[in-house]
Amino acid sequence: MSYQVLGLVMLSVFFWGLAPVVEKFAFSQTNIDPLIALTIRGVAAMLGLGVIILGMGKTQNLFEITTKDVFCFTLSGLFAGLLGTWTYLSALKLGEASQVVPISATYPLITALLSFFVLNEDFSLSRILGTILIITGIWLIK
Known part of the structure; x- marks a missing residue:
């Protein structure tokens, strides 16, 4: 494994480890529904993606997408981005982060x-x- 790959994986681990702490803190401060939390999270991610795509000059790649690509990544988004995250946030709201996060992982x-x-x-x-x-x-x- 190259140092670049290792560095990216470690950043992923850090961000994925940080997010549940922030989410659990937010749930402890309010009675927000996990679907609303997921919506806020999704909008923030979309805005961030827009900035990154424009900033890195990746817009040309948008015109190379096939129907099969759209179908597969739509399914992936529904499974992981919507259903997986919704059920995960619901469990995190009700349970302890120290149990929910490792089991979901x-x-x-x-x-x-x-x-x-x-x-x-x-x-x-x-x-x-x-x-x-x-x-x-x-x-x-x-």
Whole structure:
């Protein structure tokens, strides 16, 4: 793994780790519905994306998008951006961040299983062991 990739992953980990603390703090200060919170989050992300796309000169790429691209990323947005985040924020509002966040972070288990069955990707011994560790971790946190 290159230092650039490692740096980007570590920034992702930091931002993903910071967001639930901010969200849980916000939920503790108000009785906002998770759908409203998701809407605010989505609008902020869209505005930020607009600035980044314009700032990085990525607008040309918008004209290279196919119908299949739109369909796949629309499904992804509905699954992760809407349904996953809505149920996650609902759990975060009701539960403890120290439990909700680690359990929600087990989504790679679903990805690994679906990748094996749907995408015909290899399922090696190390992936099987990793899956067992994920399941063990869920059991320990509950």
